[in-house]
Amino acid sequence: MHFNKELFSHSADNFNQFLRWLALSTIVGLVVGLISILFNFGMKNATQLREANPWILLFLPVAGIIIVALYRFFNYENNGGTDTVIECIQTEAYIPLKMAFLIFVSAILTVFCGGSVGREGAAVQIGGSIGKSVGDWLHFDKKDRRILLMSGISAAFSALFSTPMAAAFLPMEMADVGFLYYPALVPCIWASFVAYFLARAMHAPAEQLIVTQNVDLTLPLALLVVLLGILCALVSILFCEALYVSHSLYKTYLKNSYVRIVTGGLLIIGLTLLLGTNAYLGPGMDVIEQFLEGHVIPWAFLLKILFTAITIGAGYKGGEIVPSFFTGAAFGALFGSLFGANIPLCAAIGMVSVFCGVTNCPVTALLIGFELFGFAHAPCYLIAIAVSYMLSGHYSLYHAQRILYPKVERVRQDPKTTLHKSDK
DSSP: OHHHHHHHHHHHHHHHHHHHHHHHHHHHHHHHHHHHHHHHHHHHHHHHHHHHOGGGGGGHHHHHHHHHHHHHHTTOTTOOTHHHHHHHHHHOOOOOTHHHHHHHHHHHHHHHTTOOOBSHHHHHHHHHHHHHHHHHHTTOOHHHHHHHHHHHHHHHHHHHHSOHHHHHHHHHHHSEETOOOGGGHHHHHHHHHHHHHHHHHTTOOOOOOOOOOOOOOOHHHHHHHHHHHHHHHHHHHHHHHHHHHHHHHHHHHOOSHHHHHHHHHHHHHHHHHHHTOOTTSSOOHHHHHHHHTTOOOTTHHHHHHHHHHHHHHHTOOSBSHHHHHHHHHHHHHHHHHHTTOOHHHHHHHHHHHHHHHHHOOHHHHHHHHHHHHOSTTHHHHHHHHHHHHHHTTTOOSOTTOEESSOSSOSSOOOTTOBOOGGGO
16 A cells, blocks of 8 residues: 555656646747747748848848847857757756847848858757746756756747657757757657647748658668768768868958958858859758759759858858758759669758768657658668768767767767867
């Protein structure tokens, strides 16, 4: 009887915690979801206005000056962006609420004037900043503030990308390589779906990515997918290294942040005029759709890496994940054309594989593949993602990611080790 009382008490406590987190994650999902939806509309309108008025690109250096001035005015110039959010998940780093406002404004301004960035960096910072602030206002302990922060990230990502399953797992997977923080599972899932349904109710912009041709998995196709995964791992490493080298060169030769960001804006303008196309400006989701329809642009993946490295290294604000989608889809389409394979399928595989390689988030990558493209080619996504994850090594978009478990178990590693400098 004593055992049963303890069991009942334990079950009752679990159920109370369940109800508590449903209530808290509903609040986070609604608040973060609403702000993220407004941000999504802002990014969509900014992109459409720039595409309708190509001359707006000429104001990219001016936008850069405004961004630097904003961060200086709010005394937040040396913030680490997404890395700061990851550090807060790990060690309770300080995240002010002003981070959400600054990234909201500066990311829209960057995309409006043609910077090659995406939305997810802003989503992580908006969601993390608001979620953490809710925990601070409620005077929660460190563990609960961590979970609220992660719930905020899930809500923001879900509202922006309409991928609630992937959004739920992203914050649990992104902080520590090889580890999932399961205490946040229910809050992240609930906040993600609350934001997702809110976005649908408000008719927020959503991605319509389709792979129309179904292909049966055969041994030759599986081997081809393995090869594509290997090459996507190399592309992922190139992407991460390009961002690191760009950032280092700017810091080394252009000490003044105003000069740095203006130089980057001028380089983007010059390259765009030289190439005679706007395809590499902004997130580039419309171009990704073309790759998924079977179009091939041989050097597109390299040019997108270049444009993104110049933009982010100079100090413009936004995310790297959508550019990594672009890079992966462009490379996959090229691979498909060279090997006589199904081009739309290869573009989809390349997209999720490069994402996995640059973020070290295989579960999130697999769920993105399912939610964006369906389950028809699930084995192909799984194979390529696994290969890309292993062979991309410990390179990452996020300097603050810790390696809890090495991708290849050869030596024991300090669980607090972060990525070494060359991996950044």
